[in-house]
Amino acid sequence: MTVISLSHIDKSFGPVRIVKDLNLDIADQEFLVFLGPSGCGKTTTMRMVAGLEHPTLGEVAFDGKRMNEVPTQGRDVAMVFQNYGLYPHMSVAQNIAYPLKLRGVAPGERDRLVAKAAERVELGPFLKRMPRELSGGQRQRVALARSIVRTPRVFLMDEPLSNLDAKLRVLARAQIKHLAEDLKVTTIYVTHDQVEAMTLAHRVAVMKDGVIRQLGAPEDIYNDPADSFVAGFIGSPAMNLLPVEARGSMLQAAGGMQIRLPAPRDGELTLGARAEDMRLGNLDEAHFQADVFTFELLGDCTMATVMIGHTLVAIKAQKDLRLRSAERIGVCFDPQRLYWFDRATGARIRA
């Protein structure tokens, strides 16, 4: 039963302020994902929960008890590192057993718990191997096993899937989700991959430049982004973000393009629309017309791309549609699924 509270956390390395006045409460057994580009402060924040970094300002608390002065060893957390951090001179079994050995667990009991953890991640036959003899996926599972061999109060994972190839990643993702649900432990997960965030999290904290831009459940982040950064970061393909100037009932885009769509207010705005919320239609009905830049056959659909000024706009179409390059097409928006952002600040304008 562990609730994690981060209050007014600030972290600077010398003159560089990495985390800026961060406030967050993580509920017991919640799976929270810190999502963001490199350098946004997500890993640093998690390391402060682990005790591997100390906040310059602010407080880290577990169940209301202040943790700032408690060293890592005393925090009873478990962590899976990006490069796994396996002890090269110890076998798989010894690696997994190490946390138990440190706590003085008897050898017999140790072996039992190690076997159980290894079974959980399907590493049974590998217990005697050395880390250098294992593949990337196997090493990752050793790291996982080591972190679950005892029941920590908090689970921390630092981009554990980023060193795996695509296919393995999908498999490992499912395993982690299953494991987390099984163990019922508060989990913090750091990643730059929004697919991982969307599939694993109870809540996502989207970070940029040391600040949480939006905190919420995956559907909310997806359907109701708080600013243009979050909107453009989540979703695959990324949301189309088109700089426009709104005047009356028309939008002026780059290159003289006119879009027949009313905006909530006049001025310099960014129009956001997802590829799957747009469609191709007749030239006269369309909100705007453009020449096809490219189109891609993606198997389950065809993606048509047009260039407006310097912006590529993608539109999802049926998988058997075929187009010619430079063919003129009409594009329609779904008026219910438009997102408007202030161009200067990126803030969401809610009509």
Next chain:
Amino acid sequence: MTASLSTAAMPGYQASAGERTVNWVRQLAVMVLIGAILLPIAWIFLTAFKTPRDVYSISSALWFTPTFENMLTVFREPWNLGSKVVNSLAVAGGTVLLAMPMATMAAYAFSRFDFRFKQTIFLIVIASQFIPAAVVVLPYFLMFKEAGMLDTRTALVLVNLSIVLPYAVWMIKGFIDAVPMEIEESAMVDGAPRSRVIWEIVVPTALPGIITAAVFSFTLTWNEFLFALIIGKQHALTLPIGLIGFRTERGDLWELMAAGGVLITAPMFLISLLVQKQFVGSLTAGSVR
């Protein structure tokens, strides 16, 4: 070692006459090089097994009846190389046993922590290897004289420690730098206090480097001459000093010196050949960027 521009590996390649000459000259040059290194060593080795008569005449340079007498003589009175072997082992062994933990701890501190004056202190430790023996030998002599420690093995160990520490710290630091921080952080998260992290995780991982530093330090101490000369008198005499004992007023006893030379060098050759790869690697690591 990468071969640069080696055309010899290409099948069906016919070298031009000019190129074949160059290759032939190269081969010759390499043989000369090998000869230059091996001949002095071989000559000493041969001399160790010659009778005095064979030593002092060139005609019996290569054809002679070998004898083990020299090897036995050096252990008898008045040379007593046996006691000097013991002293050398004790001093070198003692130095290494003391230096490695000290150097490893210091290297770990330099590698993993950031603190004020770190660069400066590190430079001072490293730079102490550049202090000429000449300028410290006098204070050492007087210091040990004051403490009544002249002619003791302990004094020699202390002196050699100061010689060896800068090298050891530098070498071991390089190896500890190469241990990924993640492994240590893993251990800390698992619950290990810093001391266990160092002892159970970092040291085993950096062990090849520590062994290399140990071998290097052993070599330096084993061969150390000037301080042994000044500080040793009767009891704390090491092998190199034993060697010059064969220079008497009647002349130099080369066959015995050679025997002593074989004794002092053979172990070093063996050890260095055994740890060759890493020895060389880390010796050059600091010099090559």
Next chain:
Amino acid sequence: MVVLRRIPVHWLLLAPALFFVAAMALFPLGYSFLLSFREWKLARSVTPGDWVGLENYWYLLTDDPDFLEAVKVTSVFVVSNVGVTLLVALGAALLLHRAGRINTFARVLLILPFVMSPALVGISFRFFLNGEYGIVHHLIGLAFPSMVNTIWLADSTLSMVAVIAADVWHWAPYMTLVMLGGLASIPKETEEAARVDGASAWAVFRDVTLPQLLPVISVVLVLKTVFALKAFDIIYTLSNGGPGRSTQTLAYFVYETAFNYYNMGYAAAAAYILTAVLLVTSGFYLRLVFKK
């Protein structure tokens, strides 16, 4: 033990080594420094004598022909030694930087001269150069008949040659290893690209290999200079600084002044001048290696 917990861990870890360096390096350095300003003839008194200010240094630099001679000898020794070593090491490295069993065998041998005691090297070379039964003396006599009767160690020039040769034999192979390391770190593509561009083997070396080797060469240059300035064992066992003073470097001069003439304060001053030169030189080395 409770007190220890208050002190940051890194100081505890550093303490033994730092204490040692302070006690065995910094303290004696300071002691020598002070001693160099006093007069102390060990034969006359057991304790250091009066303070004479800069007199020792003054005398050394202006009025002592032996010291000046030592400076000259040291310069000749260091410059020739370093030059020859550099050339040999570079040449040998280029020679051995190829695949092949003989080359591999040769590379394995390179570590051996370095692990031999310099004292032993000096003794050995002394043996080899002996006028009657020295093997090197004999072989050179065969090649150059005019030299059959020369006693190497009685001739001042030849003595110097011998001492330099011995030191080069001791150090050049190790420096070759360093150079080999440097050569190995040069990307092959740069040399191959030059070849494709039409450069001859010499041009490739001059324009592509050598410039990339410059950092390593600098390191070898400075490092060897330091070791040459410090050299003592080889000189002591090979030539004893002789004949006369013709191979008496500064290091040897200090030894002789202190332990043969027992002129302690004077020796300390001479030692400090040597130390000053060494610190300047090693400053170059440290700057090269720690160019952060």
